[in-house]
Amino acid sequence: MRVKTDERxxxxxxxxxxxxxxxxxxxxxxxAISARLGGSKATLYSYFKSKEELFAAVMVDSMTxxxxxxxxxxxxxxxxxxxxxxxxxxxxxxxxxxxxxIAMLRTGMVDGNRDRLGxxxxxxGPQHGWDQVARKLASWSDEGRLAIANPTLAAYQLKGLLEAxxxxxxxxxxxxxxxxxxxxxxxIDGFLRIYLPA
Numbered sequence: 566m567r568v569k570t571d572e573r574x575x576x577x578x579x580x581x582x583x584x585x586x587x588x589x590x591x592x593x594x595x596x597a598i599s600a601r602l603g604g605s606k607a608t609l610y611s612y613f614k615s616k617e618e619l620f621a622a623v624m625v626d627s628m629t630x631x632x633x634x635x636x637x638x639x640x641x642x643x644x645x646x647x648x649x650x651x652x653x654x655x656x657x658x659x660x661x662x663x664x665x666x667i668a669m670l671r672t673g674m675v676d677g678n679r680d681r682l683g684x685x686x687x688x689x690g691p692q693h694g695w696d697q698v699a700r701k702l703a704s705w706s707d708e709g710r711l712a713i714a715n716p717t718l719a720a721y722q723l724k725g726l727l728e729a730x731x732x733x734x735x736x737x738x739x740x741x742x743x744x745x746x747x748x749x750x751x752x753i754d755g756f757l758r759i760y761l762p763a
Contacts, residue, residue: 726748
């Protein structure tokens, strides 16, 4: 029974992804998605409480594999934190500067307040990822490899350093303000200067 449930959920997400791609979030409706599937809206709502939740699931699913690989990089040998964090930084920027991630971010920003989509997208995407990074930083701190009093703050500081001069121009459709390799190297150097034990 679980296999059928998973298959149905996947079919719903695929149909929704097609429709969102064709008409956008605003113009897509749960009725149109259920019509495309040939099922009822009641069935659709038994899997997803709202169009916002379904859109968030579609967007996050489309980037989950890449995000998982990025987080897995933090499981590398902690003997060379600099190398681990550089690899993570590269993978992070590959993910967040991708067209899919930018589309999700723009949709969350434009429709987020009105439709409660933004908080759902944020919680299932970026917040979840940076919570995982914070846990890894905390474990490195517990092992004495880093000296971090507030791992969540440190995680978001790393995020800010990695995005500097790259994310904002991308959102505007402009060229990066800084060289990406320079940003990554200086971000990790600066982060380690702050948090390596004295």
